[in-house]
Amino acid sequence: xxxxxxxxxxxxxxxxxxxxxxxxxxxxxxxxxxxxxxxxxxxxxxxxxxxxxxxxxxxxxxxxxxxxxxxxxxxxxxxxxxxxxxxxxxxxxxxxxxxxxxxxxxxxxxxxxxxxxxxxxxxxxxxxxxxxxxxxxxxxxxxxxxxxxxxxxxxxxxxxxxxxxxxxxxxxxxxxxxxxxxxxxxxxxxxxxxxxxxxxxxxxxxxxxxxxxxxxxxxxxxxxxxxxxxxxxxxxxxxxxxxxxxxxxxxxxxxxxxxxxxxxxxxxxxxxxxxxxxxxxxxxxxxxx
Amino acid sequence: xxxxxxxxxxxxxxxxxxxxxxxxxxxxxxxxxxxxxxxxxxxxxxxxxxxxxxxxxxxxxxxxxxxxxxxxxxxxxxxxxxxxxxxxxxxxxxxxxxxxxxxxxxxxxxxxxxxxxxxxxxxxxxxxxxxxxxxxxxxxxxxxxxxxxxxxxxxxxxxxxxxxxxxxxxxxxxxxxxxxxxxxxxxxxxxxxxxxxxxxxxxxxxxxxxxxxxxxxxxxxxxxxxxxxxxx
Amino acid sequence: xxxxxxxxxxxxxxxxxxxxxxxxxxxxxxxxxxxxxxxxxxxxxxxxxxxxxxxxxxxxxxxxxxxxxxxxxxxxxxxxxxxxxxxxxxxxxxxxxxxxxxxxxxxxxxxxxxxxxxxxxxxxxxxxxxxxxxxxxxxxxxxxxxxxxxxxxxxxxxxxxxxxxxxxxxxxxxxxxxxxxxxxxxxxxxxxxxxxxxxxxxxxxxxxxxxxxxxxxxxxxxxxxxxxxxxxxxxxxxxxxxxxxxxxxxxxxxxxxxxxxxxxxxxxxxxxxxxxxxxxxxxxxxxxxxxxxxxxxxxxxxxxxxxxxxxxxxxxxxxxxxxxxxxxxxxxxxxxxxxxxxxxxxxxxxxxxxxxxxxxx
Numbered sequence: 092x093x094x095x096x097x098x099x100x101x102x103x104x105x106x107x108x109x110x111x112x113x114x115x116x117x118x119x120x121x122x123x124x125x126x127x128x129x130x131x132x133x134x135x136x137x138x139x140x141x142x143x144x145x146x147x148x149x150x151x152x153x154x155x156x157x158x159x160x161x162x163x164x165x166x167x168x169x170x171x172x173x174x175x176x177x178x179x180x181x182x183x184x185x186x187x188x189x190x191x192x193x194x195x196x197x198x199x200x201x202x203x204x205x206x207x208x209x210x211x212x213x214x215x216x217x218x219x220x221x222x223x224x225x226x227x228x229x230x231x232x233x234x235x236x237x238x239x240x241x242x243x244x245x246x247x248x249x250x251x252x253x254x255x256x257x258x259x260x261x262x263x264x265x266x267x268x269x270x271x272x273x274x275x276x277x278x279x280x281x282x283x284x285x286x287x288x289x290x291x292x293x294x295x296x297x298x299x300x301x302x303x304x305x306x307x308x309x310x311x312x313x314x315x316x317x318x319x320x321x322x323x324x325x326x327x328x329x330x331x332x333x334x335x336x337x338x339x340x341x342x343x344x345x346x347x348x349x350x351x352x353x354x355x356x357x358x359x360x361x362x363x364x365x366x367x368x369x370x371x372x373x374x375x376x377x378x379x380x
Numbered sequence: 381x382x383x384x385x386x387x388x389x390x391x392x393x394x395x396x397x398x399x400x401x402x403x404x405x406x407x408x409x410x411x412x413x414x415x416x417x418x419x420x421x422x423x424x425x426x427x428x429x430x431x432x433x434x435x436x437x438x439x440x441x442x443x444x445x446x447x448x449x450x451x452x453x454x455x456x457x458x459x460x461x462x463x464x465x466x467x468x469x470x471x472x473x474x475x476x477x478x479x480x481x482x483x484x485x486x487x488x489x490x491x492x493x494x495x496x497x498x499x500x501x502x503x504x505x506x507x508x509x510x511x512x513x514x515x516x517x518x519x520x521x522x523x524x525x526x527x528x529x530x531x532x533x534x535x536x537x538x539x540x541x542x543x544x545x546x547x548x549x550x551x552x553x554x555x556x557x558x559x560x561x562x563x564x565x566x567x568x569x570x571x572x573x574x575x576x577x578x579x580x581x582x583x584x585x586x587x588x589x590x591x592x593x594x595x596x597x598x599x600x601x602x603x604x605x606x607x608x609x610x611x612x
Numbered sequence: 613x614x615x616x617x618x619x620x621x622x623x624x625x626x627x628x629x630x631x632x633x634x635x636x637x638x639x640x641x642x643x644x645x646x647x648x649x650x651x652x653x654x655x656x657x658x659x660x661x662x663x664x665x666x667x668x669x670x671x672x673x674x675x676x677x678x679x680x681x682x683x684x685x686x687x688x689x690x691x692x693x694x695x696x697x698x699x700x701x702x703x704x705x706x707x708x709x710x711x712x713x714x715x716x717x718x719x720x721x722x723x724x725x726x727x728x729x730x731x732x733x734x735x736x737x738x739x740x741x742x743x744x745x746x747x748x749x750x751x752x753x754x755x756x757x758x759x760x761x762x763x764x765x766x767x768x769x770x771x772x773x774x775x776x777x778x779x780x781x782x783x784x785x786x787x788x789x790x791x792x793x794x795x796x797x798x799x800x801x802x803x804x805x806x807x808x809x810x811x812x813x814x815x816x817x818x819x820x821x822x823x824x825x826x827x828x829x830x831x832x833x834x835x836x837x838x839x840x841x842x843x844x845x846x847x848x849x850x851x852x853x854x855x856x857x858x859x860x861x862x863x864x865x866x867x868x869x870x871x872x873x874x875x876x877x878x879x880x881x882x883x884x885x886x887x888x889x890x891x892x893x894x895x896x897x898x899x900x901x902x903x904x905x906x907x908x909x910x911x912x913x914x915x916x917x918x919x920x921x922x923x924x925x926x927x928x929x930x931x932x933x934x935x936x937x938x939x940x941x942x943x944x945x946x947x948x949x950x951x952x953x954x955x956x957x958x959x960x961x962x963x964x965x966x967x968x969x970x971x972x973x
Contacts, residue, residue, distance in 0.1 A: 125753020191930025198923040274456030274485035370749040
């Protein structure tokens with residue numbers, strides 16, 4: 092029963108990882124570039140939410156109204172100011188530029204705030220749970236997080252599949268040059284992808300900030316988790332991203348049962364195993380990433 | 381009335397010059413075929429008109445307007461639509477999605493999903509199929525349909541016959557009359573000279589980036605074409 | 613009697629036409645306009661550096677040792693990224709591993725520490741080779757992060773090994789037979805040798821067919837493959853060499869700092885240093901990482917005390933260098949002086965008239 096509880100907790104944690112992974116995967120799919128500042132940007136969102144909480148007394152949930160559009164704007168700027176230019180320099184350049192951005196962001200947060208661990212306060216809601224048995228309880232907040240993650244992922248999937256712009260984005264992902272020949276301004280597609288990706292990053296950051304403590308350097312860990320979720324699930328599909336996140340979450344929580352000292356290590360090992368055994372991930376989409 | 385005017389354009393790939401002072405003009409509603417051997421520069425010319433290849437010098441005007449500096453996606457809005465060499469369908473999208481992407485610019489005109497399906501029955505049968513699961517002929521039909529969805533004023537066809545059986549090629553070219561009937565200007569690139577002469581009013585031949593022959597399709601004889609094609 | 617195809621030399625000095633079948637044409641030659649000068653300069657600099665422990669203060673010896681280690685790291689990262697096209701933020705895996713292997717060999721197995729340094733480097737090369745079979749399944753940015761995960765795994769596993777000090781680290785004992793000052797000097801010279809080997813090694817590697825293969829693969833993998841370049845093997849070699857270089861750097865760090873702890877030995881900051889060095893100096897040139905290491909080393913000495921501000925500035929600088937000056941300082945110098953101090957390329961030499969007619973009758 093302890094194991095069941097671990098799995099359940101893992102699924103809920105995994106939902107959060109899936110949310111992180113979603114933005115990373117979206118940007119990579121459309122722009123063929125990995126944003127190494129991805130995790131740090133989610134931490135920026137968390138600190139942003141914290142600032143609003145401190146200044147205006149809002150609940151972290153309310154701050155999402157500002158954080159989400161704010162992050163979308165950050166995404167737009169990131170694309171136009173840094174990534175657009177970097178894509179034109181070389182294939183390595185976006186990696187190097189976002190790495191530099193990552194360092195700058197981490198230390199900026201360190202300077203503005205402090206190395207102390209922070210958390211977004213949600214009061215008693217954070218502790219409330221359903222007790223199903225003596226060893227299995229489902230927290231309201233983790234469940235909500237999983238719900239939000241699924242809703243967001245579903246929304247993005249629907250957008251990509253049904254909306255005119257979503258289809259255009261998929262076309263750009265398949266073949267940017269031909270997309271141009273269809274009248275699609277690929278630069279605008281990249282900007283849209285960046286805005287969507289960072290909006291999800293914002294949501295992920297705030298929820299993570301409510302779930303557990305964060306510091307200016309937490310972003311590195313989040314980047315790794317997001318990345319592992321994407322690879323485990325299979326680069327290129329939203330469903331895969333969800334699956335990957337869930338698997339990683341479960342690996343970590345079940346791993347904590349096995350060896351409480353290092354659940355994260357277990358997660359890494361599962362990731363490496365999937366990489367060796369099934370390098371295309373669990374839900375490889377039918378198109379090459 | 382001149383719909384398209386290509387005025388002495390040079391196009392380079394890095395240091396390599398692919399087009400040398402190439403000029404061409406097409407009447408509104410007319411059909412021009414560009415013929416020539418592999419590597420003569422035909423696709424480059426279409427690319428330059430579509431906006432995917434920048435000009436080193438010279439200019440291109442469409443409908444009286446200089447489009448030389450316009451990016452490709454903006455030219456699509458004006459009605460310049462290219463069916464690229466090798467079809468280039470979007471592999472992860474279904475046939476119907478490929479067609480609707482073609483209408484991204486939402487240009488007004490007679491062509492719609494229904495009308496395209498009517499014109500190209502093969503495509504109608506395949507609408508939910510993924511584009512990467514089609515045969516060459518099917519892909520080419522979809523690619524043409526996709527271009528029509530933009531309600532083109534200038535339709536550019538790049539090597540439609542490439543890799544396809546003659547029967548299929550003929551069935552594809554059989555739709556051209558419907559296209560022209562809507563007033564669309566057509567510029568087609570073809571390696572198959574016979575097909576080109578049958579489909580077009582006027583013909584130009586390219587050899588190593590230069591125009592070696594031009595004239596009305598019905599007036600040109602085989603010998604002068606051969607000479608222009610191979611440069612002998 | 614004149615050979616049928618030969619022509620008599622034009623006294624005005626025009627080039628001779630190549631006789632039929634002689635196979636002559638434009639000659640392919642090593643680009644080495646400044647080659648000899650650069651070599652002499654290099655030898656002089658190395659000579660001067662070798663004298664440092666004799667002439668400089670303890671503080672300077674230590675600082676310069678750090679510089680030499682940075683040069684090894686920079687040259688290594690540059691080989692992988694600039695020539696093999698593999699950006700990694702996980703090479704610290706082998707830096708940390710190098711330190712710990714040295715510790716294990718020297719302290720626990722009685723191997724002579726300086727010999728252990730060499731062995732540790734080679735073992736790290738082997739580890740890199742093994743790792744390549746896993747991480748090469750990823751490309752681009754995913755490869756970069758994948759190698760980072762490997763580094764984290766190395767770090768977390770090391771922290772579980774109590775005999776190596778576990779999570780709180782330990783110290784190197786087997787150098788305690790040396791007087792502190794002697795140790796400092798010996799480690800300095802070891803570092804100097806490693807730096808020279810790294811530079812010479814990379815230079816020679818790039819002059820071989822493997823080197824040409826590397827550059828071709830970096831520039832256009834499909835094109836290179838179609839010409840028969842075994843790009844995966846080539847990259848594997850580069851990754852292995854990177855492992856060796858980083859292993860040496862890690863061993864040197866341990867020998868100069870004496871303390872080692874997983875969180876620092878395997879820290880991603882080491883990758884940050886390597887990236888800064890190469891970005892500042894210039895990706896894809898041999899002299900670039902050296903210049904970058906010097907600049908970065910100096911920046912660190914002067915500004916590290918400013919803490920977070922310093923790092924923010926460094927991060928922003930990295931972004932700017934990537935976008936605005938991708939060739940780095942070396943690129944700037946090349947643009948203005950057309951000097952190529954470490955020639956690894958080839959040029960076509962135009963035919964030159966030879967006196968007396970080389971192919972005359």
